[in-house]
Amino acid sequence: MTPPRQPAKRKQSTLDAPVSPPPLRRKVQSTTTQTAVASFFTPASQKPPEKVVWQERAPNDDTPNTLLVGKYEPANDPVSTPNEHESGRKKLAAFDFDSTLIETASGKKFASDSQDWKWWHPSVPGKLRKMHLEDGYRIVVVSNQGGVSLKPNTKAPKTQTSKVASFKEKVSAVFNQLDIPMSIYAATEKDIFRKPRTGMWAEVLDDYDIQPDLEQCIFVGDAGGRHAEGRKPKDFSCSDRNFAENIGIKFQTPEEFFLSEAPRPFTRIFEPSDYLPESAAEAIAPFVKKNDIDIVIFCGSPGAGKSTFYWKFLKPLGYARVNQDILKTRAKCFKVAGDYLSEQKSVVVDNTNADIEVRSKWIELAAKYSVPIRCVLFTAAAQICEHNDAVRALNNTMNPEERQILPGIAFSSFKGRYKPPKVSEGFQDIIEIPFKFEGTEAERAIWLRHWI
Template sequence: MVHPAKPVKRKQSTLDAPVSPPPLRRKVQSTTTPNAVASFFTPTSQKPPEKIIWQERAPNDDTPSTLLVGKYEAAHDSVPALNQLEDKKQKVAAFDFDSTLIETASGKKFASDSQDWKWWHPSVPATLRKLYLEDGYKLVVISNQGGVSLKPDTKAPKAHTSKVASFKAKVSAVFNQLDLPISIYAATEKDLYRKPRTGMWTELLDDYDIQPDLEQCIFVGDAGGRHADGGKPKDFSCSDRNFAQNVGIKFQTPEEFFLQEPPRPFTRTLEPSDYLPDSAAEATTPFTKKQDLDVVILCGSPGAGKSTFYWKQLEPLGYARVNQDILKTKRDRCIKVAGEYLKEGKSVVIDNTNADAEVRGKWVELAAKHSVPIRCVWFTAAPQICEHNNVVRALNNAMNPEERTILPTIAFRTFSSRYKQPKLSEGFQDITEIDFKFDGTEAERAIWLRHWT
């Protein structure tokens, strides 16, 4: 029977930086048993109750549940010596769900209901049985399920309940047909559980209480960043490949793993290592204070490094900071606060995005009113690295002293649509250009170098 969901709170943890393992060699043989065939053709009404336990988990004690976990217990007559087998398994074969193990039977991009599925390829169930029964692997599904939400929907409670129920029913149908011990981890929000982030991997290691041999583990998924080739479309993302690299295990696409097709060329949207400085000096751009009293305005996207620049370079020079997010107020109030600092004889830094000349003009007017020069520090980081920094900051407490939350994608699009490069003609004494390079401790660097978006 299907047990009711049990909320379980989990605290965030981080993994050590991974090392990529050598490739594995695999042969696919049919291992379908008579019991599995009989189960396939048995009407649902005549089958025994399914054995799947569901839980809902949260990243920590203070947040709602966002991870859905299901554990299927196979019938003992279909898996010989079940307990003995399980005790010896220290290798993990993990798979994405949609477009990897299954696809829609209707041909639609998204399933119309819980019955709209078929195996991605006829060889999939036999391959999984061989992995479990002969090769000694634990089987796990690790999937992003953004269309399923565990948050109560007060406006449409029935629709919300039906989406969760439909997903559980589809998973149960797939696992019932496979009839092997297998678990699924489904991330429903853009938090630490969502691939390529490693939260789901951490959960499964806790659940199984193992430290597997990473060189023998594998993750199979369709989001490999592949280019369009031979009539095949490009992949929608590289999140599966990046996830495997984050946890340090081998990655293959379904075509490579199940069909033994050769790999296709791929490209990652972002390589964090490209933004490491060649030297300690390159990580920072020294800023010199030219006047006893002045205004410095920062200009750049969220996540471009503005606040870090303030704390490491401007705060030690005695600049008072005005930030609209920190003050939790409107721009007019920020202008008033900045004016009060100037009256007290304190130089001021305006730590906001300041995307266009109209907004920047308000601060030029303030500086003119107080007869002080105004300088601009311009941050040129590309959108991809800004979004990466945004997530790293929000999901790692040690790197988030101001407790910022993840900004939605629209925040970056809004900035991009408004952005105009700052010019000296706007009234600035000078403009200092900052190209982003990571600047942090070795521990922070290990975290930052992972794939987060």
């Protein structure tokens, strides 16, 4: 059998389906699964038609594909009349996939194969069909799938079914049983597509070319931040609830939506609005220059606001900046800082400077050039730092240096090395800076969403 031709990267889809990405952005994948290949010699009358069309998409034209999109169209949709299409469906019902629509049949946390699934509750398929056939909803599935990778695995045996293929087979089985028009959006990496970030929702709206009635839309998911209750464990996160809040639509858990159970108490472990200044008096105080020439070293986690503080307060005072993310090595930082001091320029060391050993090297450099050294300590907690890092990396307007999102180890590494600075180390003084958000109204609206 001639293998299916793979389209070029981001080739425009030629389907007449609602999912119709623009050119130079997405590509359509082959719909041929390993199951289809294995059943090649099965008589056509005994084989179900392959109804799910798959695509891979990237956050932008310069990054790999990380979003997997599958679109299902039944052979006959009794409500897809011309009048219905003209008026459009303004109501969207979005669902998480695992532990919301389905769960493992084996009882394991993760499915062992593509057949290891059953409905989360027997009422699920009937409820979804009613929503589409009688209540006028578009049905979409929006799911984080960190265990699925779109990167080619060259080391895996050719006969081994990949996780992507297994996931597609499971989705196809679920959608074939429902047999209503619906799509699935699966985020495979920790980028703009991953919930609670709203990248997948933006794709949904773009694909269906609609402005939904948000008051009638709903998102159902199991990650609601619920407390443990009786034999029911606490939720592993609050990402689904936060996703719905970011969009501005109603949220319910599967128990509330399918079983009409009363809501359980929940807690968000992090709320961005807690870090807004309540008044002008709470805003970050400006930096006061004390010396003609000196070194100022920053100490704080990635994402604590160090670079923003430099651009706002120290650059206007004539301080030159040394940053290891830009210069790449610590040795280069020391050399460049020494060059600036030789030119009678004050220097800001915009690095994390977490431990005493690193800070002592800067104190030695200050002594070599006979200048005072001061320390600015940024006290933001880990979660606000991770939030800030995500906002910066995923929003071009707030990322002037085009930084990439940091891995979790960057924050845990800082925590493991951190020793609070003390004046006795050799500093002229230590200034503590708690984090409070400052920015335009547009930046504030972006920053107040849930990003982690």
